[in-house]
Structures are given as structure tokens and as C-alpha cells.
Amino acid sequence: MTLDQIETPAALINQPRMERNIVRMQSRMDMLGVAFRPHVKTTKCVEVAQAQRGAGARGITVSTLKEAEQFFAAGFRDILYAVGIVASKLPRALALRRAGCDLKLIVDNLEAAQAVAEFGRAHGEDFEVWIEIDTDGHRSGVQPDESRLLDIGRMLHGNGEPHGARLGGVMTHAGSSYDLNTPDALAALAEQERAGCVRAVGRLRDAGLPCDVVSVGSTPTALAAQHLEGVTEVRAGVYVFFDLVMRNVGVCTTGDLALGVLTTVIGHQVDKGWAILDAGWMAMSRDRGTAKQTQDYGYGQACTLDGAPLDGYMLTGANQEHGILANVEHPDRDISVHLPVGTRLLILPNHACATGAQFPVYHALLEDGEVVVWERFYGW
Amino acid sequence: MTLDQIETPAALINQPRMERNIVRMQSRMDMLGVAFRPHVKTTKCVEVAQAQRGAGARGITVSTLKEAEQFFAAGFRDILYAVGIVASKLPRALALRRAGCDLKLIVDNLEAAQAVAEFGRAHGEDFEVWIEIDTDGHRSGVQPDESRLLDIGRMLHGNGEPHGARLGGVMTHAGSSYDLNTPDALAALAEQERAGCVRAVGRLRDAGLPCDVVSVGSTPTALAAQHLEGVTEVRAGVYVFFDLVMRNVGVCTTGDLALGVLTTVIGHQVDKGWAILDAGWMAMSRDRGTAKQTQDYGYGQACTLDGAPLDGYMLTGANQEHGILANVEHPDRDISVHLPVGTRLLILPNHACATGAQFPVYHALLEDGEVVVWERFYGW
Incomplete structure (x- = not known):
């Protein structure tokens, strides 16, 4: 097919530009010494995620369990479901894990952490759960210094023995980066995002709660971060295509x-x-x-x-x-x-x-x- | 299935309310003495369109050729494609007509009218075409008093013999009704919509261009019209569900x-x-x-x-x-x-x-x- 044969309206990808965007982000993550886990909610398209993986991405981030199911069926195994889990969605999460998907869940409250652990125990499954950290006040998450952070951590860790859940990491998303438009402000927010997430994981570890993964990211902060000490992986989604909002934020042309x-x-x-x-x-x-x-x-x-x-x-x-x-x-x-x-x-x-x-x-x-x-x- | 078994998020229809909305609109159209052709772009759902037909609707309005194809496959034959046709979309329209669909097209410019006639002649098909009239300046259409109205009418009518196209009607949509919020303003716009469309068809008929259908409508004007003299049918879409915008316009609670x-x-x-x-x-x-x-x-x-x-x-x-x-x-x-x-x-x-x-x-x-x-x- 050629361009003039496409019926309109149609969503057209400029594939060379997409590849360039993928390489740009992956190179930056390689340079910063962190793994990169693209958010595939932007495209919900297997071919795009394969291009991201081909360039070096490790694992993917999803925003729905349907994405998790579809990408797992297409050969992606390491999947972070980055929306707070609730009890009613655990049966689908269980089915994915039983089928061999390395699915990670997130929580930002004690009720959800308890629901996961109880459901896991009842079904003989140890769910890997990350705690969502709020580093910019724009949406969900536990603030790094809240006392309930440790309560949630203890609920997930238990006594370290299998009990339906286990604490795998912390993650944050500084979505307020979309409201900025100068390199200095973006770099400052990237540091705030990094520092807040590292502070949270430090508190958990100091309390004897092992927590391997420290995951941060948004497209603007990923591209603006000056260093990522203490971070193990970065997530970003829209960078693969960019758009006019990102152009105004100043991270692309x-x-x-x-x-x-x-x-x-x-x-x-x-x-x-x-x-x-x-x-x-x-x-x-x-x-x-x-x-x-x-x-x-x-x-x-x-x-x-x-x-x-x-x-x-x-x-x-x-x-x-x-x-x-x-x-x-x-x-x-x-x-x-x-x-x-x-x-x-x-x-x-x-x-x-x-x-x-x-x-x-x-x-x-x-x-x-x-x-x-x-x-x-x-x-x- | 019951309500508590639905996974969230989900789009929930309150079916008794929907039926009530359908009956309300159809009764009003019956009272005003016009046919009613619901716009199925709101729902793109065969069951809803069947409920509208069951209540008395005659024909449907669609916003895409895909809707035309899907609803024709589901047993709807009388279909108005209410977005200006262009040459590149004529092969799909032809396929529908050849399959037995009574598909009507619309145009608001001479180039499109000519393209339809030429394509129709080349393929031995007489497309029924309606002229889109602009009665409120909000979008597309020919104004009732423009000279090109008659040029387009003549292009479609030809000399009345089969020549690839034929003039079937005029149609208008007073979409600016969404910006109003008083009964008086809505009734005035409904009259403006009616009168403008009737004036346009009068000019065509006076010029010796037969034109059977006079089609008007939007949900607010359909519900506000005091009389519809000279109109043969009304179209409306969102009334089937209503929404908060319509609540603010004042046509539902x-x-x-x-x-x-x-x-x-x-x-x-x-x-x-x-x-x-x-x-x-x-x-x-x-x-x-x-x-x-x-x-x-x-x-x-x-x-x-x-x-x-x-x-x-x-x-x-x-x-x-x-x-x-x-x-x-x-x-x-x-x-x-x-x-x-x-x-x-x-x-x-x-x-x-x-x-x-x-x-x-x-x-x-x-x-x-x-x-x-x-x-x-x-x-x-």
C-alpha cells in the first residue's frame, strides 16, 4: 500500500521519526545507567512495542489489564500494571500470573495491599506489588514521608515468607511535568521525582523491608533528568510519537x-x-x-x-x-x-x-x- | 449478568430511560407530522437502532461509511450518510448501493456534485444526493440564498434523465443549538432551521428542480420546534441517551x-x-x-x-x-x-x-x- 491508497481519516505513523524517538530515549537511559520500561498505553500496538524492545527496553508498562493480556499473548512477559489495583480486578491478574506472565501490581493504600495479600493467600499465589509514591501531588500515591508508607510496606512484606503478596519496588510518575516548559523547571522536577522515590525506598529499606525496584518517569522528566542515582528503571510513553503538548513542554520539535x-x-x-x-x-x-x-x-x-x-x-x-x-x-x-x-x-x-x-x-x-x-x- | 458482575470501567445504559427518551422524541415527531430518521452515530449499536425503528423511526442517519456498512448488514436499508461526500469515498458508496442499500449522499459544493455524477455515469449508477444547507453558520452547507445552490441542484438534476446522480432532497443541521439554553432561543433557532431549509428547497423547485425530501434537525431544535411546515423529516441523535450538555441546554433533566x-x-x-x-x-x-x-x-x-x-x-x-x-x-x-x-x-x-x-x-x-x-x- 502507498500513502495515496489510504482512506481518510487515518492515523499515520512516520516510522523513521518513531525509530529516531525510540533510539533517542533508549540511548539516554543507557547513558544514565537505568533500565527502560516503555509505557505501551500510548500505542496499544504490538509492532511499536517490539520496536521499543528491539532497541533495548526491558519490560513494559500498561494502563489496563486488557493491555497486559494482549501484550502477554504477543510475547511480552515482564509487565507492570501501573494503575492502583482493587479487589475486583484480582481474578484477571491471577489468571495472567498463572499463565506465566510476570505481572506486577501497584497499590497506594492499605486496603488494596491487604486485599491483594488475602486474595493471593486464598489462591496460593504470591503477587509482586510495588508501592506508588506521590512525588508531585498531581494524582495518586503515598507521599515519601507518610507513616502509612511503612504500614503498606509491612502488609506486603509480611514476615518475608510467602503470604499472598511481596514487596517488589516503589514507583512514581511526575505527571505535573506536562505543565512545565523550561529546561530548568523540568530538570528540577526530574530531581524532585527521583529524590522523592529514593527517599521512600530508603525509609522502607531502613525499616527492614527489602525493595529492589525504584521506578520513575514521565516523558519530560526522563528527558530532563541530570542523573538518576538510586533509580533502577525509568518509564515513559508518549516519547515514541511525541505530540504538540510535548513540543510546548519543550522536549521535542x-x-x-x-x-x-x-x-x-x-x-x-x-x-x-x-x-x-x-x-x-x-x-x-x-x-x-x-x-x-x-x-x-x-x-x-x-x-x-x-x-x-x-x-x-x-x-x-x-x-x-x-x-x-x-x-x-x-x-x-x-x-x-x-x-x-x-x-x-x-x-x-x-x-x-x-x-x-x-x-x-x-x-x-x-x-x-x-x-x-x-x-x-x-x-x- | 447483574450490575455487580460488570468489570469497571463500563458504559452502562439505563434501558428504561432510553426507551422513554425514544418514545418522547418519536411521539413529538408524530405530533408534528414528520418522519423521524435517528442519527445512529451516537450509539453505533444495532440494538439501540432497532429500538428506535421499533418505535416508529423511518431510516437512519450515519456519520461514516462504516456505520452505513454495519447497519446495512444488520438490516437497515434506508441510510443517509450525512457528511459531505468526496470522490475518494465513492467506491464504498457504490458497493453499498449495488448490494441493495438505499444510500443517500450529501454535497455542499459543485466539485463534489460533479464528482458524484461523473463517477455514477462511469459505473452505471444513479446516486441519490441531497444538498446540505447552512442555516446557522456553524459548519458546512450552502446558504439558502446563495446562487451556487441552483448550480449544484442543476448539476445533480441534469435534464432529469439518468446521468449518474439525482437530486433527492435538502438537509440542514442547526448544530449551534448546543450553545443555547432558553426555550425561546431554541424555538427561534428551530424556526430559523426550518425556514432556511424550506426557503432553499423553494428556490430549487422554482428553478424546475424537483426535490422531495426536506430534512432538518438536531436534538434541541427537534424538541423545541413549534411547527414544521414544509419539512418532511427530522434527524436527531443524542436524545436517545441525553447528557449533561443537553441538560444545560434545557431539553432534559x-x-x-x-x-x-x-x-x-x-x-x-x-x-x-x-x-x-x-x-x-x-x-x-x-x-x-x-x-x-x-x-x-x-x-x-x-x-x-x-x-x-x-x-x-x-x-x-x-x-x-x-x-x-x-x-x-x-x-x-x-x-x-x-x-x-x-x-x-x-x-x-x-x-x-x-x-x-x-x-x-x-x-x-x-x-x-x-x-x-x-x-x-x-x-x-
């Missing part, structure tokens, strides 16, 4: 963006300077992550098919299957001449995780111009 | 909302008064349609499982698989006591079309408490 939505001009409103596209929010997602950043890209930045941005042209509005394209810098009253009906464009997304999730497949454009179809899945 | 996301509390940040849920934006969608309305519901309104709103508790933040629930009126420092880990909640969505699209299946809760699974599809 528009030329690094490896995912775009291929779309066709289906009409115009000449008086308003609009072209109507067949990519609305069902294709782009409703993500407006750049709305609160320094450069607002609407629902996406328009490019020619080779990925060169059309300066000023962006998706200013989106209905379910209609996108409204306009030049926000210089209103274009000749837009029907410049971009006639049938013109194909590429729209760079605000958030690659959200946009990818709208599509059953990716179309990957290889170096030689060939296009291959890579399945992706969704649901829970 | 929270008690009419038939779609919610079933979710589980997985943790807390007690100092902040947060419960962390397993429904993030992957489940709710990124739609923030209530942000610019009089009542902002964040990413959704929390309810108990029977659909009773928990006043003040809403999703104030959403990451991919994490939702942050807080009481925005009275910060709840005892939230871990009120809503302990494992508690199940229902979250009413801002926009039912966007939230439904995140799920591979609906779980429909029937009157008798039984839960059945209804497939839905996605993609293009």
Missing part, C-alpha cells in the same frame, strides 16, 4: 512528531476562510491539551503529507466527523483555491495517546514509502 | 440521562478531599462540553448506581485511566469514609456520543435488573 491524522478537504466556507475536513473530534479526540500552553494549536496543526507544517493553519473547531481548518494568523479567503476539495493533509495532534485511541489501526509509513497496517486495540 | 460510566474507587488523597477512580479520560472521553455552559460538570457528575446524583461530587480531573473525584461545593475530608476503596459509582457524561465511543460494548441494565451486552463498533 514539531519535526519529531511521528503521529498525524491523514484527512481530506470535503468543502469550504469561503467567506469565513474555512476548509471543512473529514477529521473531526472522532479522529483527533477531544483533547485540547495545548489550550493552556503558550502555543494553542486548536485541535491540531495542519501539515503537508511530508510533515511540513502549514504555518498558521490549524483545526479551530471539531464536530464528530467534521474538522474546521483555518489560518488563524492570516485569514485565507482563497482557501478553496489553496486547499481545494479532495486535498489531503496531515494534522499533528495535541496528544498522541488520545488521538491514537480513536483508531482501530495505525498506518505506518516506512522509509521506502511503503505503508503497512498495524493493529491497535482498545477497551478494558 | 439529569433524571433522563440514560448513559453513565460505571467506575470503582481505587484510592484517595484525603488531604485534598479526592477519591481516585478507574475512569479517566479513556473512559469519559476528553469532552468538556459543559465547561462553557452555566453548570460546569468537569468530566462528569457522580451518582449512586441507581442514577441519583451525589450533589457536588464530580470528576474534577482526568488522566488516561485515573479520574479525580471531589466535592466541589463542600470539600470532603472524609471522602475515604464516605466513598471507601472498592465503592462503585456511576458518572454521567458531558457528551454521550464522545463517551460511548470509548467503549467496545455497552452494558444495558434492563427494567428487571438483568444486564445484557450490546456491541458497538468504531473506526471508519
Whole structure:
């Protein structure tokens, strides 16, 4: 298949850019002396995860048990399910471990830790559990200095004998890095993320609770960290494609963006300077992550098919299957001449995780111009 | 299956409420003396469309050719594809018509009309085409008084002999109705939508261009229209579930909302008064349609499982698989006591079309408490 044979809208991967992004992150992790565990929630695509593993990644991170099941079926064994486990999800986790999956769970509260241990005991399984640490206050996790950290650690460790659960590590995610946009602020948050997680594991170890893994990460902090002393592995997801939000955070350029939505001009409103596209929010997602950043890209930045941005042209509005394209810098009253009906464009997304999730497949454009179809899945 | 056996997150349909919404809209259309053609883009679910047909709907509206293909395969024959057609999509439209689907296309420009006629001639098919009319300036369509309306009409009509296309009707969608919130404003827009479409068809007929169908609609204008003289059919989609945006527009109450996301509390940040849920934006969608309305519901309104709103508790933040629930009126420092880990909640969505699209299946809760699974599809 070639580019002109793809029906629109379609999620197009620029495979050489993707490979470059993978190599960039893996090289950095190698240099910092830590293992790298990519978060595959961004793509939910086996071919992409295989490329990450091929470059040196060790294990994967998932956001749903369905991802764990699908990637395990595709040959990935070392899997971190990085959303706090609850009792109702333990049967599926058990099935995965019994099938041979080296599945790790996370908890940030005593109730969940107890539920895992009790369920594990009842079923003769020792679940490996990591404790989620809150290093930036943006979401979940136990703060490094909270007393309940040790309570949870003791619940998981027990007396060190098999008792349904075991303490495998600590992990944190400084998701507030998405709100920053200077190298100094990112480096400071990366250090805060590292130091908080290392402090937490120190408290556990000082209390006699062995804890091997120290796992940190987000795409911006992974790329900004100056050193990772005490850390054993890093996680990141969106770096594989990057997106306009990451461009505004300052960790990539528009030329690094490896995912775009291929779309066709289906009409115009000449008086308003609009072209109507067949990519609305069902294709782009409703993500407006750049709305609160320094450069607002609407629902996406328009490019020619080779990925060169059309300066000023962006998706200013989106209905379910209609996108409204306009030049926000210089209103274009000749837009029907410049971009006639049938013109194909590429729209760079605000958030690659959200946009990818709208599509059953990716179309990957290889170096030689060939296009291959890579399945992706969704649901829970 | 019963409610407590559903894994979270899940898209839960309150089936009695849905039936009530379907009857309400159909009765109104019967009273106004027009046919009703529901827009199935909201649900992409055969069981829901069958319920709409069972109540009296005639034909369906779709937003993608995939919907047309899927619903035709499920026994729906009279289908309007309500997004402007372009040349590259005509082979799929042809395949549907050749298989016996009574597929109607729409255009709002001469290039598209010409492309249809040429493709039809080349393949010995007479495509039925409707002209899209712009009655509120919110998106695509030809304005009723534009001269090109007649050019497009003539291109489609030809000399009345088979020539690849034929003019079947005019259609409009007053999507700006979502921005209103008073009965008077809605009734005025409904009249503007009706009058504009009737004016357009009058011009076509006066020019000797036969044009049978006059199709209007959006959920708010359908429910607000005082009369529909000159209109032959109405289209609406989201009414089947309603949502918080429609509640703010004023065409339903929270008690009419038939779609919610079933979710589980997985943790807390007690100092902040947060419960962390397993429904993030992957489940709710990124739609923030209530942000610019009089009542902002964040990413959704929390309810108990029977659909009773928990006043003040809403999703104030959403990451991919994490939702942050807080009481925005009275910060709840005892939230871990009120809503302990494992508690199940229902979250009413801002926009039912966007939230439904995140799920591979609906779980429909029937009157008798039984839960059945209804497939839905996605993609293009």
C-alpha cells in the first residue's frame, strides 16, 4: 500500500521519526545507567512495542489489564500494571500470573495491599506489588514521608515468607511535568521525582523491608533528568510519537512528531476562510491539551503529507466527523483555491495517546514509502 | 449478568430511560407530522437502532461509511450518510448501493456534485444526493440564498434523465443549538432551521428542480420546534441517551440521562478531599462540553448506581485511566469514609456520543435488573 491508497481519516505513523524517538530515549537511559520500561498505553500496538524492545527496553508498562493480556499473548512477559489495583480486578491478574506472565501490581493504600495479600493467600499465589509514591501531588500515591508508607510496606512484606503478596519496588510518575516548559523547571522536577522515590525506598529499606525496584518517569522528566542515582528503571510513553503538548513542554520539535491524522478537504466556507475536513473530534479526540500552553494549536496543526507544517493553519473547531481548518494568523479567503476539495493533509495532534485511541489501526509509513497496517486495540 | 458482575470501567445504559427518551422524541415527531430518521452515530449499536425503528423511526442517519456498512448488514436499508461526500469515498458508496442499500449522499459544493455524477455515469449508477444547507453558520452547507445552490441542484438534476446522480432532497443541521439554553432561543433557532431549509428547497423547485425530501434537525431544535411546515423529516441523535450538555441546554433533566460510566474507587488523597477512580479520560472521553455552559460538570457528575446524583461530587480531573473525584461545593475530608476503596459509582457524561465511543460494548441494565451486552463498533 502507498500513502495515496489510504482512506481518510487515518492515523499515520512516520516510522523513521518513531525509530529516531525510540533510539533517542533508549540511548539516554543507557547513558544514565537505568533500565527502560516503555509505557505501551500510548500505542496499544504490538509492532511499536517490539520496536521499543528491539532497541533495548526491558519490560513494559500498561494502563489496563486488557493491555497486559494482549501484550502477554504477543510475547511480552515482564509487565507492570501501573494503575492502583482493587479487589475486583484480582481474578484477571491471577489468571495472567498463572499463565506465566510476570505481572506486577501497584497499590497506594492499605486496603488494596491487604486485599491483594488475602486474595493471593486464598489462591496460593504470591503477587509482586510495588508501592506508588506521590512525588508531585498531581494524582495518586503515598507521599515519601507518610507513616502509612511503612504500614503498606509491612502488609506486603509480611514476615518475608510467602503470604499472598511481596514487596517488589516503589514507583512514581511526575505527571505535573506536562505543565512545565523550561529546561530548568523540568530538570528540577526530574530531581524532585527521583529524590522523592529514593527517599521512600530508603525509609522502607531502613525499616527492614527489602525493595529492589525504584521506578520513575514521565516523558519530560526522563528527558530532563541530570542523573538518576538510586533509580533502577525509568518509564515513559508518549516519547515514541511525541505530540504538540510535548513540543510546548519543550522536549521535542514539531519535526519529531511521528503521529498525524491523514484527512481530506470535503468543502469550504469561503467567506469565513474555512476548509471543512473529514477529521473531526472522532479522529483527533477531544483533547485540547495545548489550550493552556503558550502555543494553542486548536485541535491540531495542519501539515503537508511530508510533515511540513502549514504555518498558521490549524483545526479551530471539531464536530464528530467534521474538522474546521483555518489560518488563524492570516485569514485565507482563497482557501478553496489553496486547499481545494479532495486535498489531503496531515494534522499533528495535541496528544498522541488520545488521538491514537480513536483508531482501530495505525498506518505506518516506512522509509521506502511503503505503508503497512498495524493493529491497535482498545477497551478494558 | 447483574450490575455487580460488570468489570469497571463500563458504559452502562439505563434501558428504561432510553426507551422513554425514544418514545418522547418519536411521539413529538408524530405530533408534528414528520418522519423521524435517528442519527445512529451516537450509539453505533444495532440494538439501540432497532429500538428506535421499533418505535416508529423511518431510516437512519450515519456519520461514516462504516456505520452505513454495519447497519446495512444488520438490516437497515434506508441510510443517509450525512457528511459531505468526496470522490475518494465513492467506491464504498457504490458497493453499498449495488448490494441493495438505499444510500443517500450529501454535497455542499459543485466539485463534489460533479464528482458524484461523473463517477455514477462511469459505473452505471444513479446516486441519490441531497444538498446540505447552512442555516446557522456553524459548519458546512450552502446558504439558502446563495446562487451556487441552483448550480449544484442543476448539476445533480441534469435534464432529469439518468446521468449518474439525482437530486433527492435538502438537509440542514442547526448544530449551534448546543450553545443555547432558553426555550425561546431554541424555538427561534428551530424556526430559523426550518425556514432556511424550506426557503432553499423553494428556490430549487422554482428553478424546475424537483426535490422531495426536506430534512432538518438536531436534538434541541427537534424538541423545541413549534411547527414544521414544509419539512418532511427530522434527524436527531443524542436524545436517545441525553447528557449533561443537553441538560444545560434545557431539553432534559439529569433524571433522563440514560448513559453513565460505571467506575470503582481505587484510592484517595484525603488531604485534598479526592477519591481516585478507574475512569479517566479513556473512559469519559476528553469532552468538556459543559465547561462553557452555566453548570460546569468537569468530566462528569457522580451518582449512586441507581442514577441519583451525589450533589457536588464530580470528576474534577482526568488522566488516561485515573479520574479525580471531589466535592466541589463542600470539600470532603472524609471522602475515604464516605466513598471507601472498592465503592462503585456511576458518572454521567458531558457528551454521550464522545463517551460511548470509548467503549467496545455497552452494558444495558434492563427494567428487571438483568444486564445484557450490546456491541458497538468504531473506526471508519
